[in-house]
Amino acid sequence: MATQVLDDLDGVFRPDGTGDIGAGKVTLPIIFGLTIDHPARNELADLVQSGRLARIEYRVRAILEEIETREYLVLSAFQECDRGLQCIAELPPSVTVTEEAGRGALTSFADAIMVGWEDLLVQPLVAQ
Numbered sequence: 001m002a003t004q005v006l007d008d009l010d011g012v013f014r015p016d017g018t019g020d021i022g023a024g025k026v027t028l029p030i031i032f033g034l035t036i037d038h039p040a041r042n043e044l045a046d047l048v049q050s051g052r053l054a055r056i057e058y059r060v061r062a063i064l065e066e067i068e069t070r071e072y073l074v075l076s077a078f079q080e081c082d083r084g085l086q087c088i089a090e091l092p093p094s095v096t097v098t099e100e101a102g103r104g105a106l107t108s109f110a111d112a113i114m115v116g117w118e119d120l121l122v123q124p125l126v127a128q
Contacts, residue, residue, distance in 0.1 A: 002080035003113055004028075009073045012064065021061065024054040038067045053111045081110045 011020035096101040
């Protein structure tokens with residue numbers, strides 16, 4: 001789950017080429033903006049319903065910045081990673097070398113995917 005949260009975050013705030021908003025995709029950042037109470041919620045809902053996300057991409061990003069979407073999603077990803085690591089820790093003891101190696105690989109993966117994401121919190125909006 002953490003990797004999907006980070007992928008959605010990347011697709012909105014650090015797109016490589018056409019990002020999720022530019023493609024008109026309604027991903028987790030947009031869903032977050034539609035579900036919490038904030039002054040621009042109706043405006044965002046109108047942009048989604050009218051299919052104008054891609055045409056007014058900079059405004060959509062600005063709304064998401066105003067409601068601290070980056071912070072919420074990075075925190076959510078860290079929490080999901082922690083939950084995954086807790087689940088691994090709660091497994092019964094490994095019986096085989098393969099099981100132990102698998103747990104080590106999962107733990108390393110969970111640790112590795114979270115490296116550097118806190119940098120996203122301080123990056124400026126992508127200019128249009």
